[in-house]
Amino acid sequence: MEERAFWVSPGRGEIRPVDVDEPTLGQVRVRSLRSAVSRGTETLVFRGAVPPDQHERMRAPHQDGDFPGPVKYGYLSVGVVEAGDLSLLGKTVFCLHPHQTAYVVPVADVTVVPDGVPADRAVLGGTVETAVNALWDAAPMVGDRVTVVGAGMVGCCVARLLSRIPGIDVTLVDVDPTRAEIAESLDVAFAHPSEAAGGRDLVIHASATAAGLQRSLELLAPDGEVVDLSWYGDTPVRLDLGGAFHSSRLRIRSSQVGEVALHRRHRRTRAERLALALELLRDPAFDVLFTGASAFEELPELMADLSAGRRSALCHTITYPGHLDQGAT
Structure with missing residues (x-):
């Protein structure tokens, strides 16, 4: 045919x-x-x-x-x-x-x-699957203060899943002010990058920009972590790792949907992960x-x-x- x-x-x-x-x-x-x-x-x-x-x-x-x-x-x-x-x-x-x-x-x-x-x-389904995998990688805790930088498809899906974990304070950050209405519908707070609150336990970055990744680091509390979901293609990414990066023991690590997150890899298959995403x-x-x-x-x-x-x-x-x-x- x-x-x-x-x-x-x-x-x-x-x-x-x-x-x-x-x-x-x-x-x-x-x-x-x-x-x-x-x-x-x-x-x-x-x-x-x-x-x-x-x-x-x-x-x-x-x-x-x-x-x-x-x-x-x-x-x-x-x-x-x-x-x-x-x-x-x-x-x-x-x-x-x-x-x-x-x-x-x-x-x-x-x-x-x-x-x-x-x-x-x-x-x-595939986007929520990426968000599920990201949260398996990031492992947020009850009561954490979490910021999601980048209100695209992936960032919004991550924010919505985070909003359903008891006690978590979630803020969605984007340069586009129209995303505030979307954040409200997802039951999370919204902020422009210049106005986002710091002292965060965890930041999930999904803006696919160097500026977004830099701001993600700046929002962390000491010993905090950025989980980066962005894919930059052939675009170089430059960061300023002076200041608090070393003294505050900050971390950056990647999350990518091609593999099941390490802490679930031997207990969940890709098929089970996708089925969960569709249920959500x-x-x-x-x-x-x-x-x-x-x-x-x-x-x-x-x-x-x-x-x-x-x-x-x-x-x-x-x-x-x-x-x-x-x-x-």
Whole structure:
């Protein structure tokens, strides 16, 4: 069957035809309902900014092509199983798959969306999974004072999960004052970087800027830690590590979703982590992150606009032809 997929080369996107085979034993064919643009990573890919030494590490599941491009890239897809494994027929599933009208994947690569989680919200599965992994890495304690720097998709998801831990004081920090309304909907405080309170036990950084990482360090209390979720691509990051960095014994460490956080790695699988993320998406508060939608055919123009900063978005979803709005089944 001929379907269509979105491909990118540095600075350019296009819709291409793609052949999709009939599923064989242990496979399913998924008809796409929604996908979402992971703005930070996908715009870096669109600009051709994946460093050569990271080409293999940054491969997405089911990616076709090689960096810098042409490459079929993306990993936030929700669809309905229309052929293959009988136990999954008609089920709404999440898959780490690029933007494509339909695709065939192994059964193990799809996760059933829980009842009560609409398809639109389910596209956040991979983002909430990243947030879950970050909190497994960061291990916040009851009563901690925590700041999240960067109110993008990942930062907002982390902030919302933190807000549900008893006794934690959470502040979301961003240079964009319009994110204050989003923070309120997520039940956390908001501050501009220049006005954010210091003395924090933990700071989670997700702004993907050197200025954001520097400010994260400045907000820490002695012996505090920054957990950095940002990916900078080929952009160098410079920090001032004078001042309190050594005398206050501050720490910076990374968190990345490619591996389960160390303290859970031998007790949780990636599949269990993703299933947990989808369960957490029963929370309707996440709906505030959706700031726009475009048809699949508009992806080339959309990605160019997002990469050039001509269009702002938190979570921009992609709709596919032939399907009405649909929740989980």
